[in-house]
Amino acid sequence: MLQNQYKIINARIITPYRIIERGTLIIKGDTITAVSEQDIAAPGAIEIDAKGCYVAPGFIDIHIHGGGGHDFMDGSETAFLKIAETHARYGTTAMVPTTLTSTREELLNTLDIYKQAHRKNLMGAQFLGMHLEGPYFAADQRGAQDARFIRNPDPEEYKAILAHTDIIRRWSAAPELPGAITFGRFLRSKGIIAAIAHTDAIYEEALEAFENGYTLATHLYSCMSGVTRRNAYRYAGVIESAYLIDEMDVEIIADGIHLPAALLQLVYKIKGASKTALITDAMRGAGMPPGESILGNIHTGMKVIVEDGVAKLPDRSAFAGSVATTDRLLRTMVQLAHVPLIEAVQMLTATPAKIMGVADRTGSLIEGKQADVVIFDGEISIQTTMVKGNLVYTK
The missing domain is CATH 3.20.20.140 (Metal-dependent hydrolases)
Structure with a gap:
């Protein structure tokens, strides 16, 4: 079974240390594979345009x-x-x-x-x-x-x-x-x-x-x-x-x-x-x-x-x-x-x-961690929710 791959672009990515403006997040299967300030090639990935919204754990x-x-x-x-x-x-x-x-x-x-x-x-x-x-x-x-x-x-x-x-x-x-x-x-x-x-x-x-x-x-x-x-x-x-x-x-x-x-x-x-x-x-x-x-x-x-x-x-x-x-x-x-x-x-x-003792696998947007992701706008209205790389809600 093929695993979904997602590329989230135009994102204000909230990391443990800062907010990356116009960042890119790559997800393969249930794992975050890249968090970047630059555009990253991800052939075959499903692209999600965050449209300037926040992307958080x-x-x-x-x-x-x-x-x-x-x-x-x-x-x-x-x-x-x-x-x-x-x-x-x-x-x-x-x-x-x-x-x-x-x-x-x-x-x-x-x-x-x-x-x-x-x-x-x-x-x-x-x-x-x-x-x-x-x-x-x-x-x-x-x-x-x-x-x-x-x-x-x-x-x-x-x-x-x-x-x-x-x-x-x-x-x-x-x-x-x-x-x-x-x-x-x-x-x-x-x-x-x-x-x-x-x-x-x-x-x-x-x-x-x-x-x-x-x-x-x-x-x-x-x-x-x-x-x-x-x-x-x-x-x-x-x-x-x-x-x-x-x-x-x-x-x-x-x-x-x-x-x-x-x-x-x-x-x-x-x-x-x-x-x-x-x-x-x-x-x-x-x-x-x-x-x-x-x-x-x-x-x-x-x-x-x-x-x-x-x-x-x-x-x-x-x-x-x-x-x-x-x-x-x-x-x-x-x-x-x-x-x-x-x-x-x-x-x-x-x-x-x-x-809860699960910080090694979730709770932050870091390469190698589980792809638990939420996208919300400036009013903190939820646009998208992903659990283990699965898209479970989109507005």
Whole structure:
């Protein structure tokens, strides 16, 4: 079978270091074979005229629950494939499907379906492994997670889950819970990222957690402790801990609603582009019209309202999830938070690739790397998405 060859011309190519004006990108099969300021001969290549648009690495979303009317907890291959296809239209070329708190049976079923869907995912964002969000959370910081299934880390349970499958890449938990430090060490021994999430931990607990495998802060600011008082004394929370621990990575829901401009700017100022990943944390309402929706499993999940560009609890007392797409994250960081385009792109590409341990093959436009490419115009409207050299979306 012949491999497609593409030649992208008239491109403003975003490399890890600069923007090449009127550059040329050559793709053969699933690999980038040349990135140049000059025109390069590529006999037989399919030519794509970028018409002065930006050409960037494909966006990598390391925390996502759904989109296009589907959720990864729906229990079907169709849900996985449709979510991947939906988000590819918005520039996502790789994603880490994320669960919600649930019964063990439902969780194991979701993990099994991932393996089936992964083999059939040809026209959407590629899957990089699963992210388990819960069920080991602080009840008071559960957010929209189902309280019925929140519990402390159980060695019998998590060891059985990890023995069942090898596709778990990260697991979010509250590190102050009994048994959570042992859990973090166990995840680290298996090469799985332990992430701090839905937590009431103070700095001392967060620091111990970092020392024992918890290297990432899940959706910074959302469902986690800040400065708090205990018996009249003030304690730094997880938010402050993420700033104080230089080596800790963070992810933020950069939809412009979960965090206002000032906080987006603060995260960028303190943590920088190399330690901050942009995530959608999107639920099934992403890419769909406003109105009633379901968070989690289509049959047993929580009813929510999608309006004002975000999902809310029915009484509108709190957010219940994001409906962001990755192009929106980039627009928010550039237009609202005034982050330079190259660094905002880094937060959606090279940084999440580094966090997930896949930077050797994707996340930057470098010769020899995987041809995950997105083309967008000056308003950051997606024109073309390529996954592993396959053209999966064109406007």
